[in-house]
Amino acid sequence: MAVQEADVAGLVGEPLTMSAFNQLSGSLGGYSFVKVVVDRHNETIHFLNNARHEFHALYIGTEILGIGEDEVRARIDELNQSFYHASDRRFFLGILSLHQREDKRMFSLETVEVDTMSVDMIEFFYAEVSKNVDAAVPLFFKPANHLQEQAVAELPSERLPRILAHELFSTAEFVALNPGTTKGRLRAFRTEQEYRESTLEWFDIVVMHRVPDDIPRLAGIINASHTTPLSHTNVLATGWSIPNAIQIGAFDLIDRESLDGRWVEYEVSAKGAEVGLRLIDEPDDIGRRPAWYAQRVTLEEPEDTYNPIVDLGRIRYNDSHRYGTKAANLGELHHVLASESPRRLLGFFSVPRPPRDNLLPYLAKLLGEEDDLLAAAQQLLAQRVRVPRGIALPFSMHQGFLESSPKIQQAIGKLKMALELNAREIEPLCVELQQLIRKTRVPDYLLSELDTALVENLAGVRTFVVRSSSNAEDLAGFSAAGIYESYNHVTSAEKIVESVKDVWASLVSARSVRLRQQAGISLDDCFMGVVIQEQVKADFGGVMVTTNPMNRNDFRNVYINVSPNVTDVVEGSRQPMQFLYSTVEGGGRTVSLGDATKDLDVHGHAQLQRLAIVGRLLQSHFSPDYTFDSPVDIEWLATDEVLYVLQLRPYAI
Numbered sequence: 001m002a003v004q005e006a007d008v009a010g011l012v013g014e015p016l017t018m019s020a021f022n023q024l025s026g027s028l029g030g031y032s033f034v035k036v037v038v039d040r041h042n043e044t045i046h047f048l049n050n051a052r053h054e055f056h057a058l059y060i061g062t063e064i065l066g067i068g069e070d071e072v073r074a075r076i077d078e079l080n081q082s083f084y085h086a087s088d089r090r091f092f093l094g095i096l097s098l099h100q101r102e103d104k105r106m107f108s109l110e111t112v113e114v115d116t117m118s119v120d121m122i123e124f125f126y127a128e129v130s131k132n133v134d135a136a137v138p139l140f141f142k143p144a145n146h147l148q149e150q151a152v153a154e155l156p157s158e159r160l161p162r163i164l165a166h167e168l169f170s171t172a173e174f175v176a177l178n179p180g181t182t183k184g185r186l187r188a189f190r191t192e193q194e195y196r197e198s199t200l201e202w203f204d205i206v207v208m209h210r211v212p213d214d215i216p217r218l219a220g221i222i223n224a225s226h227t228t229p230l231s232h233t234n235v236l237a238t239g240w241s242i243p244n245a246i247q248i249g250a251f252d253l254i255d256r257e258s259l260d261g262r263w264v265e266y267e268v269s270a271k272g273a274e275v276g277l278r279l280i281d282e283p284d285d286i287g288r289r290p291a292w293y294a295q296r297v298t299l300e301e302p303e304d305t306y307n308p309i310v311d312l313g314r315i316r317y318n319d320s321h322r323y324g325t326k327a328a329n330l331g332e333l334h335h336v337l338a339s340e341s342p343r344r345l346l347g348f349f350s351v352p353r354p355p356r357d358n359l360l361p362y363l364a365k366l367l368g369e370e371d372d373l374l375a376a377a378q379q380l381l382a383q384r385v386r387v388p389r390g391i392a393l394p395f396s397m398h399q400g401f402l403e404s405s406p407k408i409q410q411a412i413g414k415l416k417m418a419l420e421l422n423a424r425e426i427e428p429l430c431v432e433l434q435q436l437i438r439k440t441r442v443p444d445y446l447l448s449e450l451d452t453a454l455v456e457n458l459a460g461v462r463t464f465v466v467r468s469s470s471n472a473e474d475l476a477g478f479s480a481a482g483i484y485e486s487y488n489h490v491t492s493a494e495k496i497v498e499s500v501k502d503v504w505a506s507l508v509s510a511r512s513v514r515l516r517q518q519a520g521i522s523l524d525d526c527f528m529g530v531v532i533q534e535q536v537k538a539d540f541g542g543v544m545v546t547t548n549p550m551n552r553n554d555f556r557n558v559y560i561n562v563s564p565n566v567t568d569v570v571e572g573s574r575q576p577m578q579f580l581y582s583t584v585e586g587g588g589r590t591v592s593l594g595d596a597t598k599d600l601d602v603h604g605h606a607q608l609q610r611l612a613i614v615g616r617l618l619q620s621h622f623s624p625d626y627t628f629d630s631p632v633d634i635e636w637l638a639t640d641e642v643l644y645v646l647q648l649r650p651y652a653i
Helices: 018-023 056-064 070-074 077-082 121-132 144-150 165-171 192-196 230-242 250-257 317-323 325-337 359-368 373-384 395-403 406-421 427-440 444-457 492-508 510-519 566-571 602-621
Strands: 011-012 026-028 029-039 046-049 091-101 103-112 137-141 174-178 180-188 204-209 221-222 244-247 263-268 275-278 390-393 464-470 488-490 529-532 540-545 557-563 575-580 588-592 633-636 643-650
Touching: 011 018, 018 029, 026 575, 029 056, 046 056, 046 492, 056 070, 056 077, 056 091, 070 077, 070 103, 077 091, 103 121, 103 643, 121 137, 121 144, 144 588, 165 192, 165 588, 174 230, 174 263, 180 221, 180 244, 180 250, 192 204, 204 250, 221 263, 230 244, 250 275, 317 325, 317 395, 325 373, 325 390, 325 464, 325 602, 359 373, 359 602, 373 602, 390 444, 395 406, 395 444, 395 492, 395 529, 406 427, 406 510, 427 492, 427 510, 444 492, 444 529, 464 492, 488 492, 492 529, 510 557, 540 602, 557 602, 575 602, 588 602, 602 633
Parallel strands: 103 137, 180 204, 204 221, 221 244
Antiparallel strands: 011 046, 026 029, 029 046, 029 091, 091 103, 174 244, 180 263, 263 275, 390 529, 464 488, 464 529, 540 557, 540 633, 557 575, 575 588, 633 643
16 A cells, blocks of 8 residues: 555555554654554444544544534534443544664554543454554553553453553653754753853753753753653743753764764654754854844833732732732732632633533533532632742832842942943852842841731741742743742741842842843843742642643643652652643543652542642633633642642743
8 A cells, every 4th residue: 555645544444564554654742653443333443544634533424424524523522422432332443653662663552531441342442453453563552541540450461461651651762842943053961060061152952861950041952861841941941932852862863973062953843753953054143142132021110119028818910010920929829719800710611622612511520510610610729729828028128128238239230230241240240249148137127027927927837938929030931930049948037037038149140140131131120029938738749731741732631740849840850750631521641650669549640630620720810811721830739638839820832
């Protein structure tokens, strides 16, 4: 069979040779795949041509049932009920993927995530596909979600050979974290010491096993070891719109092609099987400024006149110009949980998302309520979600402290002059200013106000978290993820004051100053608020983004990282567990176990499903427009009963 693009619908009733697989297949996430349909009535297997049919349902409707495409789309919910949930279904649908490791190959067979096949159906489906693929290539069933994992767990492996999603992910040689194309100079660093001893330019493409969180803005990133797409480094890469990928064996490729230090075109494609690196000539205009220098970031005018230290529950989203975006978002959350601003909660589910014309029935099923969805959503938030109590320190407190010291004012003046001249002394001037801030005594009137606010709002708390809350973060084109400091496990009054000064000092770190300068943000316009919260105890925690960062067209799933310590996740110091959870049909799957030795139990999975739904509701409330498409980045902690939201901010995509 010779397949030319979309000239045939697929291979019908014939075994799938490797040649036919290659001709019919598509590619996603580094894997080649072919869609499969088994027609039980005719005892016929169909291998679909990916170039012609994007969805199983359209193939079945147009090629088997003789239904027009428009009618298939109009009846999609009815047809999907038959395809994925009927106990007497005619069709069995799945994806056959090819995995290659050096000279070894294997197939994995999986259903779609929402399929409710019984164990008997799964065995039948596996047997039919097994009879029609190359017997020399082992075939494994890959459970599509946790329920399928549990269902097939009791089957002997010789009856149903299987492989779990996280087992495949942990051996994946390529993962497209942030697709894109760029040109730059390739810099390969095998150790962090090599990286620290080098000078990076904006046109460099960095290759490392673990890229440090303090990277400057540059042209691209290649991770030579597995990482999470939700680490600070990768969030910054997304915010900067620079190509970013995991490529196992990257150093071998670079050595083989002698690419280190050479100019290359670097491409990351979600449909690719590996990173693209092509040698190019060094540009003649290497001294030019990058295009993003012209994309200036604008700030809302901050208010540095006196504002009081307040309980977080007393401020709202529009107070960011007084207390910073982090504090304002947490304050807004208090109002959402108190049902004071609920109308936007259903926004995401109120918008048609093809092929789904109406997502509200899916939300009703997830919430267990058909009549009053808004009340059910409010009840979920009220019963399950908490924001740790805390206080917000305004910009005016930061400004009052800075103005109390002539030495600090002089140091700020020197730094501003150096920035205007783009002088080499910027970094030592930043270090000097930070040291001054840390050792300068806070005026008594500010200490008194802080002490009073802590007594009135947080009396009885033993351990605190002190968080940064600047106006120069979480902006369009400038996420600032991880560039300002926050501190956990703060206990005494003295340590609280020290931590507050450390947070203030982080506003003028050399890295944050440079990144803001590149974005066109003046030091005069930057202020730092501080959030002081009760540090809560929890069983596990992590980071969630209400999108699938490895497939931006996936409107169903959210991506969740889990760690015993939330700072492990965002700092990348340990590899977290990684999950995808559907906020439409429900259900989740484990993408990676990270450094964990076993998966969460059923209670943990249930809590992650609740977290996913909560994330979508909060995404709706915090949406900047009425498409409700803008995902949010949420740091959270959890017990079996309660979800604590530690911070919430926009997630750049």
